Amino acid sequence: MSTSSRDVAVGTELPPLELEKINRATLALFAGGSGDHNPIHIDIDNARSAGYDDVFAQGMLSMAYLGRLITNWVPQERVREYGVRFTAITPLFAQPTCTGTVVSLATVDGEQRATIELLVTLADGTVTLRGDAVVALD
Amino acid sequence: MIDKKHIGMDLGTMTVDVERGRLRFFAKAIGQTDPVYTDLDAAQAAGHPDLPVPPTFFFSLELESRDGFGYLETMGVDLRQLLHGEQRFTYHRVAHAGERLTLHTRITDITSKKGGAMELITRATTVTDENGELVAESRGLMVVRNPEVSA
Numbered sequence A: 001m002s003t004s005s006r007d008v009a010v011g012t013e014l015p016p017l018e019l020e021k022i023n024r025a026t027l028a029l030f031a032g033g034s035g036d037h038n039p040i041h042i043d044i045d046n047a048r049s050a051g052y053d054d055v056f057a058q059g060m061l062s063m064a065y066l067g068r069l070i071t072n073w074v075p076q077e078r079v080r081e082y083g084v085r086f087t088a089i090t091p092l093f094a095q096p097t098c099t100g101t102v103v104s105l106a107t108v109d110g111e112q113r114a115t116i117e118l119l120v121t122l123a124d125g126t127v128t129l130r131g132d133a134v135v136a137l138d
Numbered sequence B: 001m002i003d004k005k006h007i008g009m010d011l012g013t014m015t016v017d018v019e020r021g022r023l024r025f026f027a028k029a030i031g032q033t034d035p036v037y038t039d040l041d042a043a044q045a046a047g048h049p050d051l052p053v054p055p056t057f058f059f060s061l062e063l064e065s066r067d068g069f070g071y072l073e074t075m076g077v078d079l080r081q082l083l084h085g086e087q088r089f090t091y092h093r094v095a096h097a098g099e100r101l102t103l104h105t106r107i108t109d110i111t112s113k114k115g116g117a118m119e120l121i122t123r124a125t126t127v128t129d130e131n132g133e134l135v136a137e138s139r140g141l142m143v144v145r146n147p148e149v150s151a
Helices: A024-034 A044-049 A059-073 B022-031 B042-043 B057-065 B070-074
Strands: A079-086 A096-109 A111-121 A127-136 B010-016 B082-091 B100-113 B118-128 B132-146
Touching: A024 A059, A024 A096, A024 B022, A059 A079, A059 A096, A059 A111, A059 A127, A059 B057, A059 B070, A059 B118, B022 B057, B057 B118, B057 B132
Parallel strands: none
Antiparallel strands: A079 A127, A079 B082, A096 A111, A111 A127, B010 B100, B082 B132, B100 B118, B118 B132
16 A cells, blocks of 8 residues: 555545454553553453453553554654544453544645544543544655 | 643653663664664664664663653552553654763653543653753653542
8 A cells, every 4th residue: 555645645545454352361461562561461360450340451451453554554753643542441351443544734844744643542432532643754 | 640740740851771781682672674773784874873763662661761750650550540642752863873862851741531431641851962962852641540439
């Protein structure tokens, strides 16, 4: 898929990234892989002591999934800025889908840049992350 | 309530070595299928000197560089009541395995909402390379729930 500035317009959608269902192994692996050892995501006793029914996913796991959506679309050296707001907890067994839409184009520092609006949505429609990224085209 | 005296707290400067094995483990943990992030040949074919540091991995380096969430414990935060509110990165260039990066983190703001039922901690980190050049900036908002405070 081309990301040349000729082929990208406001409204262009990135190819969505559908993830597997999140299970306890996903969370344990991400705790180790990311270095976020907060037990709330891997120890049900810890989660229950804080009033949760069960463990839930690390927010940064979903941000990393969205990062994959971006770098599937443009090589990483073109990513200038990337931010998210975590809007809901991702429960166990949720199935996230990452989507992105180009919302504006601009020339900055001599390069053509696109701003992408990003979402992570669960199968039940819950939006767990809202974000944006700025990438250079061409 | 978190003492506002912690605004401006300097969490110090830490140097971390970016390791290929760590990047591969991270890639596996996020289900990464793009070989650029795991296979040195694929990375080099794409023009990288070594495996690239993926866009959100700077947060992991932050955790590594300052003893995890130790700074929150210093502020008296119960980790079980912690939620990540926002996270943002600005990139100046791609970093790679084999680099030694220096992270400098400060607490830039502490505010409360809903009559103290939620407290917000803003943290800002700069990532620089061995030449002192800026590689990336990271800004995070941590949310601390105080369930005993009724809004």
